[in-house]
Amino acid sequence: MTDTLDVIKQQIGDNPVLLYMKGSPNQPMCGFSAQTVQAVMSCGRRFAFVDILQNPDIRAELPKYANWPTFPQLWINGELVGGCDIVTDMHAKGQLQPLIEAAVPADEEE
Numbered sequence: 001m002t003d004t005l006d007v008i009k010q011q012i013g014d015n016p017v018l019l020y021m022k023g024s025p026n027q028p029m030c031g032f033s034a035q036t037v038q039a040v041m042s043c044g045r046r047f048a049f050v051d052i053l054q055n056p057d058i059r060a061e062l063p064k065y066a067n068w069p070t071f072p073q074l075w076i077n078g079e080l081v082g083g084c085d086i087v088t089d090m091h092a093k094g095q096l097q098p099l100i101e102a103a104v105p106a107d108e109e110e
Helices: 002-014 031-041 056-066 084-092 096-103
Strands: 017-021 048-051 073-076 079-082
Touching: 002 048, 002 056, 017 031, 031 084, 031 096, 073 096, 079 084, 084 096
Parallel strands: 017 048
Antiparallel strands: 017 073, 073 079
C-alpha cells in the first residue's frame, strides 16, 4: 500500500485546497460531503477534490494516514482542517474563507 500513500501525499502536496469526498462537487454522494463542498465552494476559490468512492485504495488508506476516520476530509496547505462538522462550523463563523483565500490567492485563480 506504499504506492497509495505516495499518491495521497502527492495529492495533498500538489493542491493547496483539497477535499476528499464521496462523489463530486456537482454530484455529492452523501449529505456530509454535500454540506462540506457547499461551504468550500461558497468561498469562491478553486479547489481540488478526490472522489473516494472511485478510489477504494485511498478510501482505505487515508483515514490511517490522516488519523481521521471519516469522510469528507478538507486539507488546506498540507494540513487536515477536518470533516463536515468542523468545516461547516468554521464557515458559519467566517473562519473558512480567509484560510482558503490565503491558500489560493485571487491572482492565482484560473
